[in-house]
Amino acid sequence: MDRTAAILLEHGSGGRLTHELIERLLVPHFKNPYLERLEDSAVFEADDRRYCFTTDSYVISPIFFPGGDIGSLAVHGTINDLAMAGGRPLFMSCGLIIEEGFMLADLERVVASMGRAAREAGVAIVTGDTKVVPKGAGDGVYINTAGIGSIHYAGRLAADSVRPGDSVILSGTLGDHSAAILSCRQAFGFATTVLSDSAPLHGLVESVLKTSLEVRCLRDATRGGLGAVLAEIAARSGCDILIDEKAIPIKDQVRGICEMFGMDPLFMANEGKMVAVCSPAHAVSVLDAMRAHPLGREAAVIGRVPGRGRGRLVLQTIIGGERVLDLPSGELVPRIC
Amino acid sequence: MDRTAAILLEHGSGGRLTHELIERLLVPHFKNPYLERLEDSAVFEADDRRYCFTTDSYVISPIFFPGGDIGSLAVHGTINDLAMAGGRPLFMSCGLIIEEGFMLADLERVVASMGRAAREAGVAIVTGDTKVVPKGAGDGVYINTAGIGSIHYAGRLAADSVRPGDSVILSGTLGDHSAAILSCRQAFGFATTVLSDSAPLHGLVESVLKTSLEVRCLRDATRGGLGAVLAEIAARSGCDILIDEKAIPIKDQVRGICEMFGMDPLFMANEGKMVAVCSPAHAVSVLDAMRAHPLGREAAVIGRVPGRGRGRLVLQTIIGGERVLDLPSGELVPRIC
Numbered sequence: 001m002d003r004t005a006a007i008l009l010e011h012g013s014g015g016r017l018t019h020e021l022i023e024r025l026l027v028p029h030f031k032n033p034y035l036e037r038l039e040d041s042a043v044f045e046a047d048d049r050r051y052c053f054t055t056d057s058y059v060i061s062p063i064f065f066p067g068g069d070i071g072s073l074a075v076h077g078t079i080n081d082l083a084m085a086g087g088r089p090l091f092m093s094c095g096l097i098i099e100e101g102f103m104l105a106d107l108e109r110v111v112a113s114m115g116r117a118a119r120e121a122g123v124a125i126v127t128g129d130t131k132v133v134p135k136g137a138g139d140g141v142y143i144n145t146a147g148i149g150s151i152h153y154a155g156r157l158a159a160d161s162v163r164p165g166d167s168v169i170l171s172g173t174l175g176d177h178s179a180a181i182l183s184c185r186q187a188f189g190f191a192t193t194v195l196s197d198s199a200p201l202h203g204l205v206e207s208v209l210k211t212s213l214e215v216r217c218l219r220d221a222t223r224g225g226l227g228a229v230l231a232e233i234a235a236r237s238g239c240d241i242l243i244d245e246k247a248i249p250i251k252d253q254v255r256g257i258c259e260m261f262g263m264d265p266l267f268m269a270n271e272g273k274m275v276a277v278c279s280p281a282h283a284v285s286v287l288d289a290m291r292a293h294p295l296g297r298e299a300a301v302i303g304r305v306p307g308r309g310r311g312r313l314v315l316q317t318i319i320g321g322e323r324v325l326d327l328p329s330g331e332l333v334p335r336i337c
Numbered sequence: 338m339d340r341t342a343a344i345l346l347e348h349g350s351g352g353r354l355t356h357e358l359i360e361r362l363l364v365p366h367f368k369n370p371y372l373e374r375l376e377d378s379a380v381f382e383a384d385d386r387r388y389c390f391t392t393d394s395y396v397i398s399p400i401f402f403p404g405g406d407i408g409s410l411a412v413h414g415t416i417n418d419l420a421m422a423g424g425r426p427l428f429m430s431c432g433l434i435i436e437e438g439f440m441l442a443d444l445e446r447v448v449a450s451m452g453r454a455a456r457e458a459g460v461a462i463v464t465g466d467t468k469v470v471p472k473g474a475g476d477g478v479y480i481n482t483a484g485i486g487s488i489h490y491a492g493r494l495a496a497d498s499v500r501p502g503d504s505v506i507l508s509g510t511l512g513d514h515s516a517a518i519l520s521c522r523q524a525f526g527f528a529t530t531v532l533s534d535s536a537p538l539h540g541l542v543e544s545v546l547k548t549s550l551e552v553r554c555l556r557d558a559t560r561g562g563l564g565a566v567l568a569e570i571a572a573r574s575g576c577d578i579l580i581d582e583k584a585i586p587i588k589d590q591v592r593g594i595c596e597m598f599g600m601d602p603l604f605m606a607n608e609g610k611m612v613a614v615c616s617p618a619h620a621v622s623v624l625d626a627m628r629a630h631p632l633g634r635e636a637a638v639i640g641r642v643p644g645r646g647r648g649r650l651v652l653q654t655i656i657g658g659e660r661v662l663d664l665p666s667g668e669l670v671p672r673i674c
Binding site: 001002003004005006007008009010011012013018021022025026029030031032034035041042044046047048049051053054055056057058059090091093094095096097098099100101102103104105107108111112114115118124125126127128129130131132133134136137138139142144146148150334335 | 338339340341342343344345346347348349350355358359362363366367368369371372378379381383384385386388390391392393394395396427428430431432433434435436437438439440441442444445448449451452455461462463464465466467468469470471473474475476479481483485487671672
């Protein structure tokens with residue numbers, strides 16, 4: 001990593017440069033076993049109970065988009081990071097960085113949306129902070145949320161729990177969030193009815209975890225998409241992951257948008273989709289549990305862990321070939337979350 | 338509150354407009370008893386233990402300043418919010434919003450400083466997030482930290498615990514942080530040797546809380562300064578607070594800077610100073626405990642709660658008069674933290 005270089009948009013993409021930045025520059029200075037697991041949430045024990053703790057900042061543009069806004073997204077995103085650790089969300093913080101000149105009416109719309117999303121998910125926003133930066137030093141509003149959850153699952157959810165033979169199950173269609181954001185960016189300006197899939201996944205996770213103690217790993221497929229998430233699990237577990245292109249659910253409209261912009265839905269961001277890796281013996285019950293939940297109706301088994309391998313993500317293409325998928329480099333859609 | 342208006346810099350000042358924004362626009366939408374206490378940290382129970390949870394975003398300019406930088410400040414500030422709830426800091430999150438073009442070497446300097454500050458304070462940065470915004474949509478780097486602490490104090494620390502007769506004790510000199518920031522802003526550019534007082538106060542708080550179960554309320558005097566903090570305690574408790582101008586410790590150099598810029602040190606920001614309100618019977622032991630700690634050597638009893646009153650902060654001036662101090666309006670020094 002070249003320390004004389006400058007930050008690029010790509011450092012925030014969730015792809016190769018983001019990982020490099022985190023692993024080479026951030027983690028070494030913060031050095032501790034909680035952080036070094038590099039999961040979506042840190043897990044810690046207190047009084048024999050396990051809790052999880054996570055944070056995310058939201059800088060999405062535009063702040064209002066089809067299917068949601070920066071407020072609901074900031075609540076769902078942090079709930080989902082807790083949920084992927086098996087956590088039931090308890091408390092959340094809200095840090096606002098507002099640009100001078102931002103309209104109070106828009107701020108209230110965002111805050112009302114956060115409040116609604118939190119109530120619907122049964123989580124309380126208990127502490128907050130408000131900063132204002134001068135015009136030109138921000139862009140409307142940025143939101144940080146941190147969250148605390150309690151873990152009741154007795155299994156161990158982590159990328160390095162994945163074993164040969166495991167099944168890979170996706171909870172629904174890919175790319176809806178990215179497509180919705182693209183659809184309302186002025187520079188594109190095409191008409192579409194695709195909505196962001198932004199949703200809180202803790203209920204879906206609870207249903208899944210009830211079925212089996214052999215769920216190995218959960219991830220929501222946000223920045224970098226399913227591709228980045230699975231490539232990361234493969235690398236951490238040391239196992240290859242083989243996914244079947246034709247098994248992956250994608251809406252026709254989203255597929256059309258991807259073709260128009262030359263984008264791969266595997267690497268597009270989602271805000272209400274998760275992937276579960278579980279033992280093959282429990283794949284059917286996990287799949288059934290997902291499909292029985294409103295947020296998992298289109299769930300599908302999309303792949304498996306064929307053997308120990310070399311920690312690569314391999315795509316079995318529709319035409320029958322195999323292709324190794326790397327962490328994406330470059331920024332597909334900046335400020336997607 | 339006029340919803341058709343726009344956000345002003347003053348909404349972030351810690352003064353009147355900040356309070357109005359929080360109490361009229363944010364709290365009603367987030368509605369819950371934890372938040373409604375409006376303390377620096379939310380306090381919650383889990384398994385018969387009390388914990389505190391807080392967040393702050395840091396948008397200070399410049400990011401490197403005499404006595405610290407945005408990284409150490411982001412660690413100290415959140416530790417201090419936990420400490421004011423009587424919390425021993427346990428875990429912290431780090432959310433970075435980086436502007437495209439920011440130098441990696443500067444980022445590393447900031448992150449190294451965060452790591453150092455956290456290690457020195459015995460707190461682990463266990464989870465994080467990194468976002469990049471395009472050039473012109475940020476300013477170098479903004480940092481959000483959230484923190485979790487465990488509370489071992491059996492008393493109840495809150496503004497509305499304050500009672501007639503209580504003593505008001507300040508841990509040291511006022512205005513050092515604001516003066517240091519002013520000194521290095523290009524537009525001012527005068528020479529001074531004043532350093533920011535940025536420091537973690539949890540050790541000082543622990544010493545203070547050991548002495549008495551009748552410490553009523555602790556506050557670090559950040560944005561808005563001692564004036565804003567005491568005006569708020571007075572308003573919440575319904576008691577008047579009377580402070581003695583000549584008892585308030587201020588460095589000569591800081592006093593000079595204040596006179597030069599027509600600023601009142603009572604309303605200048607501090608990042609390593611706290612005020613404690615306690616029962617008069619324990620004022621001496623609290624004062625002694627502060628003075629015995631390296632961060633409280635210049636502590637002083639600066640005021641008292643004369644009676645029930647009308648929830649006002651009253652200053653006894655050096656020349657003998659009395660003046661009611663309101664929450665400041667206007668922004669003294671924007672982006673001070």
